[in-house]
Amino acid sequence: MTRITLITLGLSLTACTTSPSKSTPTTADYDDIAQTIATSTATSATTTGGSSLGAGDVIAIRDAVSLARGILPFGFLRDGDGHFRGDHMGIGSDFTIACKDASGAAQTLCNAMTDSATVTVMLKGSLETPNFSASIDREGMWTITGLQSATATLDGSASFSLDTTIKSVFHPGVTSTFTFDNTATYKAITVTTATREITGGSASFEVKAHRTVTGTANGSNDVDKSFDVTAELTFNADHTATLVLDGMHTFTIDLHTGRITKVS
DSSP states (O other): OEEEEEEEEEOOOSSSSSSSBBBOOOOHHHHHHHHHHHHHEEEEEEESSSSSEEEHHHHHHHHHHHHHTTTTTTTTTEESOOEEEEEETTEEEEEEEEEETTTSOBOSSTTTEEEEEEEEEEEEEEEETTTEEEEEEEEEEEEEEEETTSEEEEEEEEEEEEEEEEEEEOOOOOOEEEEEEEEEEEEEEEETTOOOOOEEEEEEEEEEEEEOOOOOOGGGTTTTEEEEEEEEEEOTTTTTEEEETTTTTEEETTTOOOEEEEOO
16 A cells, blocks of 8 residues: 655745654655655646746746746736736746836836846746656745846845645655744846856745654554755756755755656
8 A cells, every 4th residue: 555645744944833843854864855856846747739838936937037038938928007917837837027227217117128136926826747846935025236247136025825736756655744834035146148048047945844644554654743954956957956955964856847856
């Protein structure tokens, strides 16, 4: 019989006062956290017609740079209230943006003369892939500078919650459920203005997790524990990202497909 693993993860700064005492994460704990971070960073799917779809931080950052340059991403509309709204794989996107030219003067509309922008982003909806399903609610505030150069730079923060179910790519047959509450910091993320590819920078988060395993034979292997993990995500020039958990568990994420590979 397949073992069902129930996991609750909170990426927040305050732990629940009723949680069990802190434990050391296992390999399975790290693997599940890595897979969830990877999926929320970059997700790709192909429609029956062969078109490529995407969701996650990478797509949101690309959309923000496009809007800052006056380009409306595919599937987006500008509403009468000044919001830009669109959808990626069931995740609704809502952007508001304020732009300035190279002299620092505010612009009525973002366009090819925009040099910097402040972006508020809200993402909400349900994401479904073969190994991952989630209800997502995310808000962020980003600043983008250097839009008149070949490479723009994005900094900022975001908070988001996810209610997820995943089928582990590292441990076949194991299904995990998560609740995420996360605050992320984005630091000096570089994006090419021509192709909107992410080439550098990083994002970091502190993970506070609570994991329970139930339904094992006679309850002998049931688990109820809490643990903390530090996650650092570094974007690379080859369109991958390196995820390091607690400074010792390393994974590589393909930013085009969302595929994750364990390094060590």
